Amino acid sequence: MRHGAAVSRPPSQPSRLTTGPFRGTTAVARGLLTADQLRSSAWRRLFRDVYLHRDVPVTHELRAVAAAGLLLPGAVVSGRSAAVLWGVELAGAGDDVELTVPPGRHPVRVGGLRVRRASLARDDVERRRGALATTPEATALDLARRLGADDAVVAVDRVLASRLVDLEDLRVRAVRCTGRGSARARAVCALADGRSESPQETRLRLLLLRAGLPAPVPQFTVRAGGRFVARVDLAWPALRVAVEYDGRWHAEAGRFARDRRRLNRLQEAGWRVVFVTAEDLFRPLELTARVDRALADARVRSSGPPTGG
Template identity: 30%
Template sequence: MRNPRPLPVELTAVPFTVYEAADAGVSAGRLRYRGLSIPSRGVRIPAQLAAVDPIAKVRPYTIVTPFSAASHATAFKLWDLPGFLPGRDDGRIHISRPDTMAIVRRTGVVGHVGQFFADEIVNLNGLVITSRPRTWLDCARKMGIDELTVVADHLLRIPRPEFEGRSEPYATMAGLADMLDRHKGTPGIQKARLALEQARIGSDSAQETKLRLALEYRGLPEPQLNVPVELGAGVVRQPDLAYREQKVAVEYDGEGHSETAQIVRDIAREEDFARAGWLLVRISRRHMENEARAAVAKVRSALMNRGWSPK
Protein backbone atom coordinates (compact mmCIF):
# COMPACT_ATOMS: atom_id res chain seq x y z
CA MET A 1 0.00 0.00 0.00
CA ARG A 2 1.37 3.38 -0.97
CA ASN A 3 2.21 5.83 1.72
CA PRO A 4 0.11 9.00 1.52
CA ARG A 5 1.65 12.26 0.42
CA PRO A 6 2.88 14.20 3.46
CA LEU A 7 0.69 17.04 4.60
CA PRO A 8 1.99 20.58 4.22
CA VAL A 9 4.07 21.51 7.23
CA GLU A 10 1.57 24.11 8.43
CA LEU A 11 -1.11 21.40 8.77
CA THR A 12 0.91 18.81 10.68
CA ALA A 13 0.94 20.41 14.12
CA VAL A 14 -2.61 21.70 14.58
CA PRO A 15 -6.20 20.72 13.85
CA PHE A 16 -7.41 22.25 10.58
CA THR A 17 -10.47 22.60 8.36
CA VAL A 18 -11.02 21.01 4.97
CA TYR A 19 -11.09 24.54 3.53
CA GLU A 20 -7.61 25.26 4.86
CA ALA A 21 -6.43 21.94 3.47
CA ALA A 22 -7.85 22.73 0.03
CA ASP A 23 -6.18 26.13 0.04
CA ALA A 24 -2.89 24.36 0.84
CA GLY A 25 -3.31 22.00 -2.14
CA VAL A 26 -4.39 18.88 -0.23
CA SER A 27 -6.69 16.60 -2.22
CA ALA A 28 -10.03 15.35 -0.97
CA GLY A 29 -8.71 11.79 -1.15
CA ARG A 30 -5.78 12.61 1.13
CA LEU A 31 -8.20 13.98 3.73
CA ARG A 32 -9.93 10.58 3.86
CA TYR A 33 -6.71 8.66 4.45
CA ARG A 34 -6.02 7.03 7.79
CA GLY A 35 -3.80 9.13 10.03
CA LEU A 36 -6.32 11.95 10.13
CA SER A 37 -9.12 11.79 12.66
CA ILE A 38 -12.47 13.37 11.87
CA PRO A 39 -13.97 14.69 15.11
CA SER A 40 -16.69 16.59 13.24
CA ARG A 41 -17.58 17.32 9.64
CA GLY A 42 -15.17 19.71 7.99
CA VAL A 43 -12.54 19.28 10.73
CA ARG A 44 -9.41 17.13 10.65
CA ILE A 45 -6.80 16.38 13.33
CA PRO A 46 -3.41 14.80 12.54
CA ALA A 47 -3.30 11.55 14.52
CA GLN A 48 0.33 12.00 15.54
CA LEU A 49 -0.44 15.02 17.69
CA ALA A 50 0.39 14.11 21.28
CA ALA A 51 -1.19 17.26 22.68
CA VAL A 52 -3.14 20.07 21.11
CA ASP A 53 -3.14 23.66 22.23
CA PRO A 54 -6.71 24.29 23.51
CA ILE A 55 -7.17 27.37 21.31
CA ALA A 56 -5.92 25.52 18.23
CA LYS A 57 -8.33 22.68 18.98
CA VAL A 58 -11.37 24.95 19.09
CA ARG A 59 -10.47 27.30 16.22
CA PRO A 60 -11.49 24.99 13.30
CA TYR A 61 -15.01 24.67 14.66
CA THR A 62 -15.54 28.42 14.53
CA ILE A 63 -14.09 28.55 11.00
CA VAL A 64 -16.39 25.87 9.55
CA THR A 65 -19.36 27.51 11.25
CA PRO A 66 -19.94 30.97 9.72
CA PHE A 67 -20.60 33.90 12.08
CA SER A 68 -19.74 31.94 15.20
CA ALA A 69 -17.61 32.31 18.32
CA ALA A 70 -16.38 30.01 21.07
CA SER A 71 -18.57 30.61 24.11
CA HIS A 72 -20.02 29.37 27.39
CA ALA A 73 -18.00 26.55 29.06
CA THR A 74 -15.40 26.56 26.27
CA ALA A 75 -14.74 30.29 26.62
CA PHE A 76 -14.84 29.97 30.43
CA LYS A 77 -12.04 27.40 30.26
CA LEU A 78 -9.95 29.22 27.64
CA TRP A 79 -10.12 32.46 29.62
CA ASP A 80 -9.13 30.44 32.71
CA LEU A 81 -11.89 32.02 34.77
CA PRO A 82 -12.12 30.98 38.44
CA GLY A 83 -15.19 29.49 40.03
CA PHE A 84 -17.06 26.19 39.63
CA LEU A 85 -18.93 25.71 36.36
CA PRO A 86 -20.71 22.37 35.79
CA GLY A 87 -19.61 20.73 32.54
CA ARG A 88 -16.47 22.83 32.23
CA ASP A 89 -14.30 19.80 31.50
CA ASP A 90 -16.68 17.45 29.68
CA GLY A 91 -14.77 17.86 26.40
CA ARG A 92 -17.61 19.36 24.36
CA ILE A 93 -17.03 22.57 22.42
CA HIS A 94 -19.53 25.40 22.88
CA ILE A 95 -20.21 27.62 19.86
CA SER A 96 -22.53 30.65 19.73
CA ARG A 97 -24.10 32.41 16.76
CA PRO A 98 -26.44 35.41 16.44
CA ASP A 99 -30.08 34.57 17.15
CA THR A 100 -30.94 35.41 13.54
CA MET A 101 -29.10 32.25 12.44
CA ALA A 102 -29.60 28.52 12.90
CA ILE A 103 -28.14 26.87 15.98
CA VAL A 104 -24.96 24.87 15.39
CA ARG A 105 -25.54 21.12 15.18
CA ARG A 106 -22.48 18.94 14.80
CA THR A 107 -20.66 16.14 16.58
CA GLY A 108 -18.95 17.20 19.80
CA VAL A 109 -20.44 20.70 19.70
CA VAL A 110 -23.04 22.38 21.91
CA GLY A 111 -24.70 25.14 19.93
CA HIS A 112 -26.10 28.39 21.30
CA VAL A 113 -27.74 31.47 19.80
CA GLY A 114 -28.11 34.93 21.28
CA GLN A 115 -27.82 38.66 20.80
CA PHE A 116 -24.26 39.93 20.69
CA PHE A 117 -22.88 43.45 20.79
CA ALA A 118 -19.61 44.36 19.11
CA ASP A 119 -17.55 44.53 22.32
CA GLU A 120 -18.76 41.09 23.41
CA ILE A 121 -16.90 39.23 20.65
CA VAL A 122 -13.09 39.40 20.68
CA ASN A 123 -10.03 37.67 19.27
CA LEU A 124 -7.88 35.39 21.43
CA ASN A 125 -4.72 34.38 19.58
CA GLY A 126 -6.62 33.89 16.35
CA LEU A 127 -9.78 32.45 17.89
CA VAL A 128 -13.09 34.32 17.75
CA ILE A 129 -14.49 34.08 21.27
CA THR A 130 -16.94 35.78 23.61
CA SER A 131 -15.33 38.35 25.90
CA ARG A 132 -14.67 37.54 29.54
CA PRO A 133 -17.63 39.63 30.78
CA ARG A 134 -20.01 38.10 28.21
CA THR A 135 -18.76 34.62 29.08
CA TRP A 136 -19.55 35.38 32.75
CA LEU A 137 -23.13 36.22 31.80
CA ASP A 138 -23.51 33.24 29.46
CA CYS A 139 -22.46 30.85 32.23
CA ALA A 140 -24.67 32.45 34.90
CA ARG A 141 -27.52 30.04 34.23
CA LYS A 142 -25.48 27.07 35.45
CA MET A 143 -23.52 28.73 38.27
CA GLY A 144 -24.34 29.63 41.84
CA ILE A 145 -24.41 33.26 42.98
CA ASP A 146 -21.26 32.94 45.09
CA GLU A 147 -19.35 31.32 42.21
CA LEU A 148 -20.51 34.13 39.92
CA THR A 149 -19.26 36.59 42.53
CA VAL A 150 -15.86 34.89 42.44
CA VAL A 151 -15.71 35.47 38.67
CA ALA A 152 -16.94 39.05 38.98
CA ASP A 153 -14.24 39.83 41.57
CA HIS A 154 -11.67 38.33 39.18
CA LEU A 155 -12.87 40.57 36.34
CA LEU A 156 -12.89 43.68 38.52
CA ARG A 157 -9.60 43.30 40.39
CA ILE A 158 -6.88 45.85 39.70
CA PRO A 159 -3.90 43.92 38.27
CA ARG A 160 -0.30 44.18 39.38
CA PRO A 161 1.57 45.35 36.25
CA GLU A 162 4.94 44.10 37.44
CA PHE A 163 3.59 40.53 37.59
CA GLU A 164 0.81 40.46 35.01
CA GLY A 165 1.91 42.76 32.22
CA ARG A 166 -1.34 44.74 32.30
CA SER A 167 -2.58 47.73 34.24
CA GLU A 168 -6.33 47.71 33.55
CA PRO A 169 -8.93 45.36 34.99
CA TYR A 170 -10.81 43.01 32.69
CA ALA A 171 -14.04 44.85 33.47
CA THR A 172 -15.53 47.67 35.53
CA MET A 173 -18.62 47.73 37.71
CA ALA A 174 -20.27 50.14 35.28
CA GLY A 175 -19.34 48.01 32.30
CA LEU A 176 -20.75 44.82 33.80
CA ALA A 177 -23.94 46.62 34.87
CA ASP A 178 -24.33 48.05 31.38
CA MET A 179 -23.95 44.61 29.81
CA LEU A 180 -26.62 43.18 32.09
CA ASP A 181 -28.95 46.01 31.11
CA ARG A 182 -28.44 45.12 27.44
CA HIS A 183 -29.56 41.54 27.96
CA LYS A 184 -32.66 41.74 30.11
CA GLY A 185 -34.45 38.40 30.21
CA THR A 186 -31.35 36.33 29.54
CA PRO A 187 -31.40 33.06 31.55
CA GLY A 188 -29.38 33.50 34.73
CA ILE A 189 -29.35 37.29 34.61
CA GLN A 190 -30.96 37.67 38.03
CA LYS A 191 -28.19 35.60 39.59
CA ALA A 192 -25.64 37.72 37.73
CA ARG A 193 -27.22 40.90 39.11
CA LEU A 194 -27.09 39.57 42.67
CA ALA A 195 -23.48 38.51 42.16
CA LEU A 196 -22.57 41.97 40.90
CA GLU A 197 -24.13 43.52 44.01
CA GLN A 198 -21.86 41.29 46.12
CA ALA A 199 -18.74 41.87 44.01
CA ARG A 200 -15.92 44.05 45.32
CA ILE A 201 -12.72 45.42 43.85
CA GLY A 202 -9.60 44.16 45.59
CA SER A 203 -9.87 40.39 45.92
CA ASP A 204 -6.79 38.63 44.57
CA SER A 205 -8.10 35.08 44.49
CA ALA A 206 -11.21 32.94 44.51
CA GLN A 207 -10.52 31.84 48.08
CA GLU A 208 -10.27 35.45 49.26
CA THR A 209 -13.67 36.15 47.73
CA LYS A 210 -15.20 33.05 49.31
CA LEU A 211 -13.72 33.95 52.68
CA ARG A 212 -15.07 37.51 52.49
CA LEU A 213 -18.55 36.26 51.61
CA ALA A 214 -18.52 33.67 54.40
CA LEU A 215 -17.60 36.35 56.96
CA GLU A 216 -20.33 38.71 55.80
CA TYR A 217 -23.00 35.98 55.61
CA ARG A 218 -22.39 35.23 59.29
CA GLY A 219 -22.76 38.80 60.42
CA LEU A 220 -19.15 39.96 60.59
CA PRO A 221 -18.32 43.44 59.30
CA GLU A 222 -17.16 43.87 55.72
CA PRO A 223 -13.36 44.02 55.54
CA GLN A 224 -11.18 46.13 53.30
CA LEU A 225 -9.47 44.14 50.56
CA ASN A 226 -5.74 44.26 49.85
CA VAL A 227 -5.30 47.85 51.00
CA PRO A 228 -1.86 49.09 52.11
CA VAL A 229 -1.54 49.31 55.89
CA GLU A 230 1.25 51.42 57.39
CA LEU A 231 2.72 49.53 60.33
CA GLY A 232 5.60 51.79 61.18
CA ALA A 233 8.31 53.95 59.67
CA GLY A 234 8.78 52.61 56.17
CA VAL A 235 6.87 49.39 56.89
CA VAL A 236 3.79 48.91 54.75
CA ARG A 237 1.91 45.63 54.45
CA GLN A 238 -1.10 44.74 52.32
CA PRO A 239 -3.19 42.05 54.02
CA ASP A 240 -5.81 40.12 52.07
CA LEU A 241 -8.55 41.42 54.39
CA ALA A 242 -8.24 44.18 56.94
CA TYR A 243 -10.32 45.60 59.79
CA ARG A 244 -8.60 48.90 60.52
CA GLU A 245 -10.74 49.88 63.49
CA GLN A 246 -9.97 46.67 65.35
CA LYS A 247 -6.45 46.34 63.90
CA VAL A 248 -7.16 42.82 62.70
CA ALA A 249 -5.59 41.54 59.46
CA VAL A 250 -6.61 38.31 57.76
CA GLU A 251 -4.38 36.38 55.36
CA TYR A 252 -5.36 33.36 53.27
CA ASP A 253 -2.37 31.01 53.01
CA GLY A 254 -2.50 29.07 49.75
CA GLU A 255 -0.39 26.09 48.76
CA GLY A 256 2.70 28.21 48.10
CA HIS A 257 2.87 29.17 51.77
CA SER A 258 4.32 25.76 52.66
CA GLU A 259 7.59 26.54 50.87
CA THR A 260 10.55 27.39 53.10
CA ALA A 261 11.23 30.85 51.64
CA GLN A 262 7.55 31.77 51.92
CA ILE A 263 7.40 30.57 55.52
CA VAL A 264 10.26 32.94 56.37
CA ARG A 265 8.43 35.82 54.69
CA ASP A 266 5.19 34.95 56.48
CA ILE A 267 6.94 35.03 59.86
CA ALA A 268 8.37 38.45 59.06
CA ARG A 269 4.92 39.72 58.10
CA GLU A 270 3.42 38.44 61.33
CA GLU A 271 6.17 40.12 63.35
CA ASP A 272 5.57 43.43 61.52
CA PHE A 273 1.87 43.33 62.38
CA ALA A 274 2.53 42.37 66.01
CA ARG A 275 4.99 45.25 66.54
CA ALA A 276 2.35 47.67 65.25
CA GLY A 277 -0.31 46.29 67.59
CA TRP A 278 -2.18 44.40 64.90
CA LEU A 279 -3.51 40.86 65.23
CA LEU A 280 -2.86 38.70 62.18
CA VAL A 281 -5.27 35.83 61.54
CA ARG A 282 -4.00 33.20 59.13
CA ILE A 283 -6.50 31.07 57.26
CA SER A 284 -5.64 27.87 55.38
CA ARG A 285 -7.55 25.56 53.09
CA ARG A 286 -8.74 23.38 55.97
CA HIS A 287 -10.39 26.39 57.61
CA MET A 288 -12.48 26.86 54.45
CA GLU A 289 -14.07 23.43 54.67
CA ASN A 290 -17.63 22.95 55.94
CA GLU A 291 -18.79 26.34 54.63
CA ALA A 292 -15.71 28.07 56.09
CA ARG A 293 -17.03 27.74 59.64
CA ALA A 294 -13.56 27.40 61.17
CA ALA A 295 -12.36 30.48 59.29
CA VAL A 296 -15.34 32.51 60.45
CA ALA A 297 -14.80 31.38 64.04
CA LYS A 298 -11.13 32.46 63.98
CA VAL A 299 -11.89 35.90 62.58
CA ARG A 300 -14.87 36.43 64.89
CA SER A 301 -12.71 35.56 67.92
CA ALA A 302 -10.00 37.99 66.82
CA LEU A 303 -12.50 40.82 66.27
CA MET A 304 -14.20 40.27 69.61
CA ASN A 305 -10.77 40.17 71.27
CA ARG A 306 -10.28 43.67 69.88
CA GLY A 307 -13.56 45.05 71.14
CA TRP A 308 -15.97 44.29 68.32
CA SER A 309 -19.35 42.86 69.25
CA PRO A 310 -22.26 41.69 67.09
CA LYS A 311 -25.12 44.12 66.79
Protein backbone atom coordinates in the same frame (compact mmCIF):
# COMPACT_ATOMS: atom_id res chain seq x y z
CA MET B 1 18.02 -5.57 3.68
CA ARG B 2 16.49 -8.78 2.42
CA HIS B 3 14.69 -8.70 -0.89
CA GLY B 4 10.95 -8.25 -0.46
CA ALA B 5 11.19 -6.99 3.13
CA ALA B 6 8.63 -4.28 4.02
CA VAL B 7 9.92 -0.71 4.25
CA SER B 8 8.70 1.32 7.24
CA ARG B 9 7.95 4.86 6.17
CA PRO B 10 7.21 7.76 8.50
CA PRO B 11 3.68 9.12 8.20
CA SER B 12 3.23 11.98 5.75
CA GLN B 13 3.43 15.36 7.55
CA PRO B 14 3.04 18.30 5.13
CA SER B 15 4.62 21.36 6.75
CA ARG B 16 1.56 23.54 6.12
CA LEU B 17 -0.46 21.26 8.39
CA THR B 18 2.01 21.14 11.30
CA THR B 19 1.45 24.61 12.75
CA GLY B 20 -2.23 24.65 13.66
CA PRO B 21 -5.65 22.99 13.39
CA PHE B 22 -7.10 22.01 10.01
CA ARG B 23 -10.15 20.28 8.54
CA GLY B 24 -9.37 16.68 7.70
CA THR B 25 -11.73 16.53 4.73
CA THR B 26 -10.12 19.66 3.27
CA ALA B 27 -6.61 18.23 3.63
CA VAL B 28 -7.69 15.00 1.91
CA ALA B 29 -9.57 16.84 -0.85
CA ARG B 30 -6.48 18.93 -1.64
CA GLY B 31 -4.26 15.86 -1.81
CA LEU B 32 -2.18 16.84 1.21
CA LEU B 33 -3.04 13.62 3.03
CA THR B 34 -4.86 10.40 2.33
CA ALA B 35 -7.58 9.19 4.65
CA ASP B 36 -5.20 6.50 5.96
CA GLN B 37 -2.44 9.05 6.58
CA LEU B 38 -4.87 11.25 8.50
CA ARG B 39 -5.48 8.33 10.86
CA SER B 40 -1.76 7.95 11.59
CA SER B 41 -0.08 8.83 14.89
CA ALA B 42 1.19 12.11 13.42
CA TRP B 43 -2.21 13.75 13.96
CA ARG B 44 -4.56 14.12 16.86
CA ARG B 45 -8.29 14.70 16.55
CA LEU B 46 -9.59 17.83 18.29
CA PHE B 47 -13.20 17.66 17.14
CA ARG B 48 -15.12 15.91 14.43
CA ASP B 49 -13.06 16.45 11.24
CA VAL B 50 -10.70 18.91 12.99
CA TYR B 51 -7.11 17.74 13.46
CA LEU B 52 -3.79 18.98 14.85
CA HIS B 53 -0.19 17.88 14.55
CA ARG B 54 0.86 15.79 17.54
CA ASP B 55 3.72 18.17 18.47
CA VAL B 56 1.47 21.22 18.85
CA PRO B 57 0.39 21.72 22.50
CA VAL B 58 -3.36 21.55 22.99
CA THR B 59 -4.76 24.47 24.99
CA HIS B 60 -8.29 25.63 25.60
CA GLU B 61 -7.56 28.76 23.57
CA LEU B 62 -6.42 26.70 20.58
CA ARG B 63 -9.51 24.47 20.79
CA ALA B 64 -11.83 27.50 21.07
CA VAL B 65 -10.31 29.22 18.05
CA ALA B 66 -10.45 25.97 16.05
CA ALA B 67 -14.09 25.37 16.98
CA ALA B 68 -15.21 28.89 16.07
CA GLY B 69 -13.07 29.17 12.96
CA LEU B 70 -13.21 25.70 11.43
CA LEU B 71 -16.02 23.68 12.95
CA LEU B 72 -18.74 26.33 13.27
CA PRO B 73 -17.69 29.36 11.20
CA GLY B 74 -19.50 32.47 12.38
CA ALA B 75 -19.98 31.18 15.92
CA VAL B 76 -18.90 33.44 18.77
CA VAL B 77 -16.68 32.15 21.56
CA SER B 78 -18.48 32.93 24.83
CA GLY B 79 -18.63 32.13 28.54
CA ARG B 80 -15.56 30.65 30.17
CA SER B 81 -13.99 30.07 26.74
CA ALA B 82 -14.21 33.77 25.90
CA ALA B 83 -12.60 34.56 29.25
CA VAL B 84 -9.68 32.32 28.29
CA LEU B 85 -9.23 34.21 25.01
CA TRP B 86 -8.99 37.42 27.07
CA GLY B 87 -6.28 35.90 29.27
CA VAL B 88 -8.48 34.81 32.20
CA GLU B 89 -7.94 31.09 32.78
CA LEU B 90 -11.43 29.88 33.66
CA ALA B 91 -11.30 26.67 31.59
CA GLY B 92 -8.77 23.89 31.21
CA ALA B 93 -7.45 22.42 27.99
CA GLY B 94 -9.94 19.54 28.00
CA ASP B 95 -13.02 21.46 29.12
CA ASP B 96 -15.90 21.93 26.70
CA VAL B 97 -15.58 24.95 24.42
CA GLU B 98 -18.48 27.36 24.82
CA LEU B 99 -19.91 28.93 21.65
CA THR B 100 -22.93 31.09 20.87
CA VAL B 101 -24.76 31.00 17.53
CA PRO B 102 -27.76 33.08 16.34
CA PRO B 103 -31.25 31.94 17.42
CA GLY B 104 -32.26 30.76 13.95
CA ARG B 105 -29.24 28.56 13.44
CA HIS B 106 -29.70 24.80 13.44
CA PRO B 107 -28.74 23.25 16.80
CA VAL B 108 -25.34 21.56 16.83
CA ARG B 109 -24.31 18.62 18.98
CA VAL B 110 -20.59 17.91 18.81
CA GLY B 111 -18.47 16.27 21.49
CA GLY B 112 -16.30 18.80 23.27
CA LEU B 113 -18.59 21.73 22.48
CA ARG B 114 -21.31 23.50 24.43
CA VAL B 115 -23.34 25.52 21.93
CA ARG B 116 -26.22 27.81 22.83
CA ARG B 117 -28.43 29.96 20.63
CA ALA B 118 -28.79 33.62 21.57
CA SER B 119 -28.79 37.08 20.07
CA LEU B 120 -25.63 39.08 20.71
CA ALA B 121 -25.38 42.84 20.24
CA ARG B 122 -22.78 43.86 17.68
CA ASP B 123 -20.93 45.93 20.30
CA ASP B 124 -20.60 42.84 22.49
CA VAL B 125 -18.51 40.92 19.95
CA GLU B 126 -14.88 41.49 18.96
CA ARG B 127 -12.26 39.53 17.09
CA ARG B 128 -9.79 38.00 19.49
CA ARG B 129 -6.97 35.55 18.77
CA GLY B 130 -8.35 35.02 15.28
CA ALA B 131 -11.91 34.22 16.38
CA LEU B 132 -15.08 36.12 17.19
CA ALA B 133 -15.54 36.38 20.96
CA THR B 134 -17.72 38.25 23.41
CA THR B 135 -16.07 41.37 24.82
CA PRO B 136 -14.66 41.23 28.38
CA GLU B 137 -17.64 43.15 29.77
CA ALA B 138 -20.19 41.02 27.90
CA THR B 139 -18.30 37.90 28.99
CA ALA B 140 -18.39 38.94 32.66
CA LEU B 141 -22.12 39.68 32.48
CA ASP B 142 -22.78 36.37 30.72
CA LEU B 143 -20.90 34.48 33.45
CA ALA B 144 -22.84 36.40 36.11
CA ARG B 145 -26.13 35.38 34.46
CA ARG B 146 -25.44 31.70 33.95
CA LEU B 147 -23.13 30.33 36.64
CA GLY B 148 -24.07 29.30 40.16
CA ALA B 149 -23.84 32.04 42.78
CA ASP B 150 -20.34 31.58 44.24
CA ASP B 151 -18.89 30.30 40.96
CA ALA B 152 -20.30 33.35 39.21
CA VAL B 153 -18.76 35.79 41.70
CA VAL B 154 -15.42 33.97 41.46
CA ALA B 155 -15.50 34.17 37.66
CA VAL B 156 -16.48 37.85 37.60
CA ASP B 157 -13.78 38.63 40.18
CA ARG B 158 -11.22 36.93 37.92
CA VAL B 159 -12.32 38.99 34.92
CA LEU B 160 -12.24 42.17 36.99
CA ALA B 161 -8.75 41.34 38.26
CA SER B 162 -7.55 41.32 34.64
CA ARG B 163 -8.37 45.07 34.59
CA LEU B 164 -10.20 44.65 31.30
CA VAL B 165 -13.52 45.55 32.91
CA ASP B 166 -14.50 48.34 35.29
CA LEU B 167 -16.65 47.17 38.21
CA GLU B 168 -18.89 50.23 38.36
CA ASP B 169 -19.53 50.10 34.61
CA LEU B 170 -20.38 46.41 34.93
CA ARG B 171 -22.79 47.10 37.78
CA VAL B 172 -24.52 49.83 35.80
CA ARG B 173 -24.94 47.48 32.88
CA ALA B 174 -26.22 44.70 35.16
CA VAL B 175 -28.90 47.04 36.51
CA ARG B 176 -30.05 47.78 32.98
CA CYS B 177 -30.08 44.22 31.68
CA THR B 178 -33.33 42.35 31.22
CA GLY B 179 -34.36 38.81 30.46
CA ARG B 180 -33.37 35.46 31.85
CA GLY B 181 -30.70 35.60 34.54
CA SER B 182 -30.86 39.38 34.95
CA ALA B 183 -31.69 39.30 38.67
CA ARG B 184 -28.85 36.85 39.26
CA ALA B 185 -26.45 39.05 37.28
CA ARG B 186 -27.33 42.07 39.43
CA ALA B 187 -26.81 40.10 42.64
CA VAL B 188 -23.49 38.68 41.45
CA CYS B 189 -22.15 42.04 40.29
CA ALA B 190 -23.16 43.60 43.61
CA LEU B 191 -21.04 40.98 45.41
CA ALA B 192 -18.11 41.09 42.99
CA ASP B 193 -15.02 43.02 44.00
CA GLY B 194 -12.11 42.22 41.72
CA ARG B 195 -9.30 42.68 44.23
CA SER B 196 -9.06 39.04 45.33
CA GLU B 197 -5.99 37.33 43.92
CA SER B 198 -7.39 33.78 43.86
CA PRO B 199 -10.74 31.99 43.62
CA GLN B 200 -10.38 30.77 47.20
CA GLU B 201 -9.97 34.32 48.48
CA THR B 202 -13.26 35.23 46.80
CA ARG B 203 -14.98 32.17 48.28
CA LEU B 204 -13.61 33.04 51.72
CA ARG B 205 -14.88 36.63 51.43
CA LEU B 206 -18.35 35.41 50.45
CA LEU B 207 -18.41 32.95 53.32
CA LEU B 208 -17.64 35.73 55.82
CA LEU B 209 -20.29 38.01 54.35
CA ARG B 210 -22.93 35.27 54.49
CA ALA B 211 -22.11 34.79 58.17
CA GLY B 212 -23.10 38.40 58.79
CA LEU B 213 -19.58 39.64 59.53
CA PRO B 214 -18.59 43.17 58.49
CA ALA B 215 -17.37 43.41 54.90
CA PRO B 216 -13.56 43.06 54.81
CA VAL B 217 -11.24 44.99 52.50
CA PRO B 218 -9.54 42.63 50.01
CA GLN B 219 -5.80 42.94 49.40
CA PHE B 220 -5.26 45.70 51.94
CA THR B 221 -1.83 47.30 52.24
CA VAL B 222 -0.72 47.63 55.87
CA ARG B 223 1.60 50.53 56.71
CA ALA B 224 3.16 51.61 59.97
CA GLY B 225 4.77 55.01 60.35
CA GLY B 226 4.34 55.54 56.63
CA ARG B 227 6.38 52.42 55.81
CA PHE B 228 5.10 49.31 54.03
CA VAL B 229 4.53 46.35 56.34
CA ALA B 230 2.59 43.80 54.25
CA ARG B 231 -0.38 43.29 51.99
CA VAL B 232 -3.04 41.04 53.50
CA ASP B 233 -5.79 39.04 51.78
CA LEU B 234 -8.73 40.41 53.78
CA ALA B 235 -8.66 43.16 56.38
CA TRP B 236 -10.67 45.20 58.84
CA PRO B 237 -8.27 48.17 59.01
CA ALA B 238 -10.03 50.02 61.83
CA LEU B 239 -9.66 46.95 64.07
CA ARG B 240 -6.27 45.89 62.68
CA VAL B 241 -7.47 42.35 62.02
CA ALA B 242 -6.50 40.39 58.91
CA VAL B 243 -7.50 37.04 57.45
CA GLU B 244 -4.91 35.25 55.33
CA TYR B 245 -5.70 32.29 53.08
CA ASP B 246 -2.88 29.72 53.18
CA GLY B 247 -2.69 27.90 49.85
CA ARG B 248 -0.28 25.12 48.96
CA TRP B 249 2.25 27.62 47.62
CA HIS B 250 3.02 28.63 51.20
CA ALA B 251 4.82 25.29 51.55
CA GLU B 252 7.41 26.21 48.91
CA ALA B 253 11.07 26.12 49.91
CA GLY B 254 12.03 29.24 51.87
CA ARG B 255 8.45 30.40 52.09
CA PHE B 256 7.96 29.44 55.74
CA ALA B 257 10.76 31.72 56.95
CA ARG B 258 9.50 34.63 54.83
CA ASP B 259 5.95 34.11 56.14
CA ARG B 260 7.18 34.16 59.74
CA ARG B 261 9.11 37.39 59.20
CA ARG B 262 6.04 38.92 57.59
CA LEU B 263 3.82 37.79 60.47
CA ASN B 264 6.24 39.31 62.97
CA ARG B 265 6.09 42.64 61.14
CA LEU B 266 2.28 42.60 61.22
CA GLN B 267 2.20 41.76 64.92
CA GLU B 268 4.70 44.48 65.71
CA ALA B 269 2.38 46.88 63.88
CA GLY B 270 -0.44 45.82 66.20
CA TRP B 271 -2.28 43.51 63.79
CA ARG B 272 -3.88 40.17 64.58
CA VAL B 273 -3.87 37.61 61.76
CA VAL B 274 -6.30 34.70 61.39
CA PHE B 275 -4.98 32.02 59.05
CA VAL B 276 -7.38 29.97 56.92
CA THR B 277 -6.66 26.79 54.96
CA ALA B 278 -8.66 24.93 52.33
CA GLU B 279 -9.81 22.48 55.00
CA ASP B 280 -11.23 25.36 57.06
CA LEU B 281 -13.62 26.24 54.23
CA PHE B 282 -15.35 22.89 54.81
CA ARG B 283 -16.00 23.91 58.44
CA PRO B 284 -17.61 27.30 57.88
CA LEU B 285 -19.24 27.62 61.32
CA GLU B 286 -15.94 27.06 63.12
CA LEU B 287 -14.13 29.37 60.74
CA THR B 288 -16.55 32.27 60.99
CA ALA B 289 -16.73 31.89 64.78
CA ARG B 290 -12.93 32.18 64.95
CA VAL B 291 -12.93 35.33 62.83
CA ASP B 292 -15.83 36.77 64.83
CA ARG B 293 -13.89 36.24 68.08
CA ALA B 294 -10.85 37.98 66.61
CA LEU B 295 -12.98 40.98 65.64
CA ALA B 296 -14.66 41.06 69.06
CA ASP B 297 -11.28 40.95 70.83
CA ALA B 298 -10.03 43.75 68.62
CA ARG B 299 -13.03 45.91 69.53
CA VAL B 300 -12.24 45.41 73.21
CA ARG B 301 -8.61 46.34 72.63
CA SER B 302 -9.51 49.44 70.65
CA SER B 303 -11.84 50.67 73.37
CA GLY B 304 -8.90 50.86 75.78
CA PRO B 305 -8.80 50.18 79.52
CA PRO B 306 -11.64 51.43 81.64
CA THR B 307 -11.14 54.85 83.23
CA GLY B 308 -12.01 56.19 86.67
CA GLY B 309 -11.80 54.55 90.06
